[in-house]
Every structure is written in C-alpha cells, then in structure tokens.
Amino acid sequence: MAENASYEQFELTRDFLEELQLLISKEDTDMVRQVLGELHPADIAEIYEELTLDEAKFTFHLLDHELAADVLAELEEDDRKQFLQFIPSEILANRFIENMDSDDAADVIQELSEEKRESVLSYLTDEEQVEDIKELLTYDEDTAGGLMAKELLAINGDLTVRSCIIELRKQAEDVDEVYYIYVVDKDYKLIGILSLKSLLTAQAHTLIKDLCNTDVISVNADETSEEVAILMQKYNLVALPVISENGELLGRITIDDVVDVIKDEADKDYQMISGLTQDVESGDSVYRLTRARFPWLLIGLVGGIIGAAVIGYFEGDIARYAGLALFLPLIAAMGGNVGVQSSSIVVQGIASGDLGIDGIGTKLLKELAVSFLNGMILSILIFTYSYFFQDSFPLTISVSIALFVVIIFASLFGTLVPLMLHKFDVDPALATGPFITTVNDIMGLMIYLFIARGIFGMFF
C-alpha cells in the first residue's frame, strides 16, 4: 500500500484486533476512542465484522455522532440489523439518522420494523429530511428511485452565473459531494447539467440556461437498478439525475452506489455458477457456510441418484459389457460442462445489456454451429483414443456418437433455458446453477446408454 500517502492506510491485522479487544475488555474508553477516531468509517465497519456484537456496541457509543452515522451506513445489511435493534429510536434519529444523507437514511430506516420506523421518523426534527426519507421509502429498493439521494444542487436556468454562485453557496451546505449542478426550469423540470468547469470559466452575466449542456442522460425513478448500472457504465457517468414521469428532477444517483450494484450483480451470478445459495465469505461462520453450500450438493445428490436409476435401468447391459462403465463419468461431465459454457455466455450477455441484436433463432443456429464444431473434433478424438486403447469397437462407436449428440443437446439446452427464463422475468443465472447442470448430466447418461444399447444390439 502507498507508504507516502498523507492518510494512514489501514490494514486490519490479527494483532490490531487483539489489541483493540484488550482495550475494550479493560474498558479503556480514551484509548478506544483515540484508536477508532483516526480511522475511516469503512475501516471501522470492517473491524466490526470481526468483533462480537457486545464489543462493537461498546465502541460504537464512543464514536462521535457523525463518524458513527457513517459507520452505520458502511455496515453490511445483516450486521446493521443486529446493531439497530439495540439503539433506542430517539438516539437513532437524533444522533445518527440526522447526520446521514437521505439515501443512506432511507436504507437504514427501511431495515427497521414498521413500528420502530414510525417512531424514528417522529423523532427527526428536520421536516425536509423527513419528507425526503418518506419519499425515498416509497420506491422499490431495486429501482433508480431506491438508489437515488435527494441531496443535489439544482439551479433555475434563468439565473445568471453570478446569482447562481450565490444560490449554490446556500445549497452546498447540505450536499457533501458536488459533481454536477442540475439546471431546471420554473416547474423544476430538468433542462440541463452544468459542469463546475463551465461555471468556473464563464462570464458573470451569462444565463445558466445558455451555459449548460442540454444533452442530459437521465432515468425515470422506476427504472431498474440493473438498467441504471448498464447506463452509467456505458456512458461513463459519475452521477445520473433521476426524473419523474413528467420530467421533474427527483434526485441523483452517484457512481459509488452503482459500483455496489455492479459488484452485487456479478457476485450473485458468480455464486450461482459456483453452487452457493447465498453471499458467503470465508470469514463467515461454519453454520452459514454449510447452509450456503448444502442446497446445491443436495440437488447434485438427487441428480446423482436419478442418474444411478438411469444406469440401473441398463445394469444388465453393463453386467454383460463392463466397458460401458468406463465412459459414464466422461459423458455426464461433458454434458454438464457444455451446458454451463452455453448458459454463462447468455447470462453474461444479459447482465451486461449486451445480448446483441440477433433473435433467438439466430442465436440457436450459431450455438448449433459452435457445438457442431466442438462436438466433431472431440468426438473424433475420443474415437481415436478408444479405437487404439479399448478393444471393443461397438464401445468406441457408441461413445463417439454419444459424445457428439450430448454436446449438441447440452449446448442448445444451455442456450435456450436462460433465454426463456429471461423472457419470463426469472433470473437467467438460475440456468448456470445446479438444476440445469444436473439435467444435462442425466440426459447425457440416457443418450449414451440408449445409443450404446442400440449399437451393441447391432453387433451382438
């Protein structure tokens, strides 16, 4: 890490943690206050993940209110929920929520019970903040409205640069980060954005509406957060204004919140394909880790049992030609692998909003071409191997044909399923999960054994 940075960059070590825990157990409030006071809220949130709830609570009350509010905003949702239970509504409202931006405040309040929510809101003294939070609570969490904050700088386009700067000084008090100034008309409809650069370099008497850029990219409040993420990535936006149906400016979304959306989306897809049912980290409890991993393994087991039943149906054939057993895992695995490849390409295309402009038919035809090529080559390879190293010619033919058919089937199936799921508004990433892989495994076994029975029947 950068040694010359003016800000001490923090790395959480076992030593640091043990020292802190010692200070806590000795109730050395001064030292705890000093140690944590020097840290960034994100670092404190990271430390809280390693402390017991009691230890964390003890230190939390020692932080100054603004820092504590920031830590609360940085905590993982699960940890925060536990935390919030122990903070009385009045303190939560007056010490912490009061110091939060509207979007963080709404996120925290959303996590409270209905009852506590009302009581926290009743303790807030800033009428405007209450109104902002209440408005934000009406939006679905996964929409542009759920992501946006109300804090922004909005200037009437009819002002001059000089009056704009006076107006900005007033508004800037409430806004931590200023990236753009939004320009609105008398009905508060968004008409443009003004960069700080153009404000800095403009003449004092210029009208804002003549200075601002009217090519604004904005979203409606009910747009999904995935769409917001795709838009901000594509157009390299740092902030995105959110408007109502009528074009009125409602709020703005900043890129840091969207980075979290992008990360979460990618993590969710990754978990699905790795066979995990929830967001787990190696630091989580054994119970949580086991619970996240068990469901896929169970589906795999059930799939394996169905596979065993399929093989059982052909047990007589295997008893006669034991060589048939040799390629059972190969065929099952190849079916699964090809299916995952196909699905994941579609899933990533959907996730990045970049499915291309081909229709389903064209996609399937292309998939057919790809799997035909791969299938042919692999089939010839397995034929060659089996021809020279296995002495059963019927077995060689069976496994070669079966491999080809399985690859074609699994790739078409793997392409079609996520497209269908997406069409019916189900998360297409499900297709990369255990269910489809298991189906491909089983189908592979059936295809192989039926083909083998036919081929062996011709030879014997």
Added chain:
Amino acid sequence: MAENASYEQFELTRDFLEELQLLISKEDTDMVRQVLGELHPADIAEIYEELTLDEAKFTFHLLDHELAADVLAELEEDDRKQFLQFIPSEILANRFIENMDSDDAADVIQELSEEKRESVLSYLTDEEQVEDIKELLTYDEDTAGGLMAKELLAINGDLTVRSCIIELRKQAEDVDEVYYIYVVDKDYKLIGILSLKSLLTAQAHTLIKDLCNTDVISVNADETSEEVAILMQKYNLVALPVISENGELLGRITIDDVVDVIKDEADKDYQMISGLTQDVESGDSVYRLTRARFPWLLIGLVGGIIGAAVIGYFEGDIARYAGLALFLPLIAAMGGNVGVQSSSIVVQGIASGDLGIDGIGTKLLKELAVSFLNGMILSILIFTYSYFFQDSFPLTISVSIALFVVIIFASLFGTLVPLMLHKFDVDPALATGPFITTVNDIMGLMIYLFIARGIFGMFF
C-alpha cells in the same frame, strides 16, 4: 428507458442498423453524418461492433474530429487495433490523439506498432501532451500509473481562495471533468484535497492549505489496478490521486476507468469458472466462440479419459458387481461440485481483498468443519436411499463412505489450491477452472473404487 429524458436514449435495433447500412451503401454522406452526429460516442462504438470494417471506416471519416476521438477511445481494444491500422500516423496524431485525454491517448498509442508509435508521437504538436503520453507509456497497463490521467487541477496550498479561483480558470481549460482540486506544496507534493463545495462556501482571503482536507487517500504509481479497485470501492472514491515514491502528485484515476477494471476482473473470474478461455459474447463469430470453448472441453475430455483408465483398472470388479457403475457419475460430480464451491469462496475473497484475517491453518480447519457437516448429512442420505432401493449392502456402505471421503478431500483441495496459487502470484481463479475440477473428478473415482474394492473384499 426514460421517455422524458432530454437526451434521446439510444437502443441499437436491427432496423436502425439496416437503414444505416443502406445509407452507407448509397454513400449518402449527409444523412450518415446527421444520424451519427446525434449519438453518444459509446453508442457509435456499439454500432461499429455490428458494421463491417469498411462500413465503419467509411462513417468514421465523416465524424467531426472530437467525436471521432471519443469513439476511438470507446472502441473495444480488438476492434480499435483493426481500425488504427488504416489511419495514417499524421491524421491519427493531429485529428484524434490531439483531442484525447492523456490516459486514452496513451492507451491508443500503446496498441500501435513500435514504429507507428514513434511516428504518431512525432506528429503531435503539443509538447506537454507528448511528455504526458511518454510518461504514461512507461507504466505497466495493470498499475495505478497505467490507469491514471495527467489532466487534473493542482493548486499550491499557499494561495488564497481568490487567487486559487483565478488559477483554476486557467487550468480548467484542459480538464473535462472536475471532481476535486488537489492541493500541493512548492515541491508539488500532495498535501490535501479541496472539494468544490468548500471552495464555493469559503471566504476569499482564506489560504487553501487551511481549507483543504489533509486526510487524502492516494496510491503509488506502481500499485496494482486490483488494489486501486479495492481501495476506491471500499472508500467510495470518485477520483484517486496517484503519487510518486517521494509523494509528488503524478496524476489521478477516475472511477469510470476503475469500474471497467472491476467489471473485467469479475468477468475474467466468471469466464474461468464457466470454462471459457477468453472474453466472448454471444455476438462473436462462430470461430471465436468455438476457440474460447474448446480448450476446457479438451481438458474435460482428457480428464474423462484418465477417469476411464481408472475405471478400467477396476473393470473386473465392475464386471462382477455391475451395481458399482451406478454411482460413478454421482461420486465424480460431487467431487467436482464441492471443489468448485470451496475454490470459488477463496477466489472471491481474494478478489474483494476480503480474505479475512485467519491464517491458512484456520481456514482449512473451518473448511474441514463445513465439509464434515455436509459430508455427514449427504452420506446419511445416500446410505438411506441405497439401503432401501439397492439390494447390495456392500455397495451401500461403499458409496456412503466414499461420498464422505470425497467431499472432505475435494473441499480441502479446493481451498488449498487457490490459496497456494495466490501465494505464488498466479491467478487463483485458475483453481475454479477445468483443471482442478477434473482432478477432483478423477480423485473421486479412485477413492470410490478403492473403498468399494476393500468393502466388497470383506463381504465376498
């Protein structure tokens, strides 16, 4: 998409594309110029992915130079390389590079042949730009230096707010986006950052160094881009200053470039676990798609052949007790699944810089506990199933014990391998790829068949 947005949001359709291609074939330059002139550079780059190279080149020359420079910066690296070959150095330099930010310019120049690189640089007229680009070219692409741009606002801390604003007016000409103003001392060492908010609300005679925030998070130029991404995500940064060993301000990294790094990292890990060897999209050519998918399938095939050899070694046992074949795919699949789960948890931990503070020993012990639990439950389930539905008791015992052992083995192996790879600076995501899965498949088969031979030996 937002209907009331002031900027027409663009969605690429087959119709649009066909119309554009018609205009191109008719050489209707006015219409092409008009249609493309209204679009965002990112949209034009998207269109270019669907056009033939000749069509794209034709339209490219009709764009105004600034727009064309932006389109060039937005193109995917592969597409851009093809494009650059056809643009003479002089035109590339004077029309396009001249209009680019230093980081984009360096990226483009990096992709040129050594020879063309020199000649493009020699055609550039702005000495300062040439110097900036040459400096940026010295950094590795995957470091903070490779990500940063030289365009930034830097102000001497000894200036007053009033002189700062005058100075900013001068500097702002060259900087498109202003998020922060960096404050430096007389040696150009970074001492703080100044938000535009504090500048707006400050008194004219205040000294900048008294106004700025000295808790600056910065990175050294040789820090990896992964570290930069982790830092900017953790601390919700929109821009990050880059400094030299001595603390001098070198440049700044903006979040939009880091979003691409985050996305690319996540995509790479996802490709690895889905068995793709390169970044492919469903829109890519059949050849490219086949080439991306073939290697994993080949490794899978070789693994399957080794598996067949393992089973072949036990062919005699299977000929006697054909029931053994029933659970071959189940055991192989479970080994693979458990291994992928374990590896992916470690890989995600490493990717998010959030491996926790446990040592390798603790991690393995925890993994042991998790797999012990899952293994026990699944083992009891398969025992119950097999006891009631398969009439061979030795088979029931064999598969139950083998499943348990395989789960333990695969999970420890799956945890250890990515940790080891990471330790030796190899991409840990390799562990989620085909190689480890295949090893787990094969090991699973060996464990199962050896255990079965022992158990059956005891019974018969």
